[in-house]
């Protein structure tokens with residue numbers, strides 16, 4: 001690039017729930033001076049709006065009809081990511097059990113995915129230094145031309161233990177069942193399901209510390225960036 005400025009690097013990090021996508025992506029983006037986008041937060045935000053406005057979550061046609069209404073804005077600073085719906089900060093409300101239990105149904109509706117995918121691509125193409133985008137279909141559908149694709153995995157037991165720790169010792173078995181159920185729904189939907197891209201690097205995080213995963217991904221990004 002002219003003036004010696006580095007070319008923007010686009011990183012896609014996908015994987016099932018609780019594999020460490022958010023923690024890893026945020027840390028990698030902060031270390032490398034990149035933007036960060038949590039696409040799960042966007043699907044949670046539109047789900048929050050549907051729930052708040054009394055839309056029947058069992059009715060995909062009703063969801064599709066209003067999918068274009070809420071204005072969802074994501075702040076992409078990895079040191080303080082933000083998410084608003086129609087100007088309201090929803091960072092807290094989108095993490096409730098009510099939203100978590102309904103987000104798979106809402107995110108399976110093609111009109112919802114088209115809307116959110118458009119927002120994601122706009123943010124990715126305007127990130128000056130590049131961006132780390134995490135989700136379920138980033139490498140396969142949203143940014144198939146990403147410079148680096150990483151697919152994080154971990155055993156359901158490890159993921160449930162991590163989540164239970166976050167939820168102040170919630171029952172590990174119930175947590176495990178809930179995340180396995182959500183992964184099954186996310187993997188089996190027709191439109192851009194949770195899937196590993198053929199050219200993604202798979203990292204099994206079961207036996208790795210978060211710091212080890214971060215170092216691994218930072219190295220992968222630096223290798224790609226140096227080769228650009």
Ligand SMILES: Nc1ncnc2c1ncn2[C@@H]1O[C@H](COP(=O)(O)OP(=O)(O)OP(=O)(O)O)[C@@H](O)[C@H]1O
Nearest residue numbers: 016017018019020021022023162166205208209210
């Ligand atoms: N390698 C790891 N070892 C131990 N704990 C980890 C590891 N990676 C992440 N964690 C912890 O597991 C929890 C879940 O991580 P995180 O939210 O990053 O996962 P996620 O894949 O983004 O999940 P979701 O898709 O449900 O949002 C967090 O408390 C995080 O600190």
Ligand SMILES: Nc1ccn([C@H]2C[C@H](O)[C@@H](COP(=O)(O)O)O2)c(=O)n1
Nearest residue numbers: 039040041043103107135136137186
């Ligand atoms: N690219 C994405 C990101 C997320 N979703 C859906 C499916 C998840 O269950 C839900 C919440 O994501 P999380 O906050 O747990 O990462 O959002 C999706 O369909 N596609």
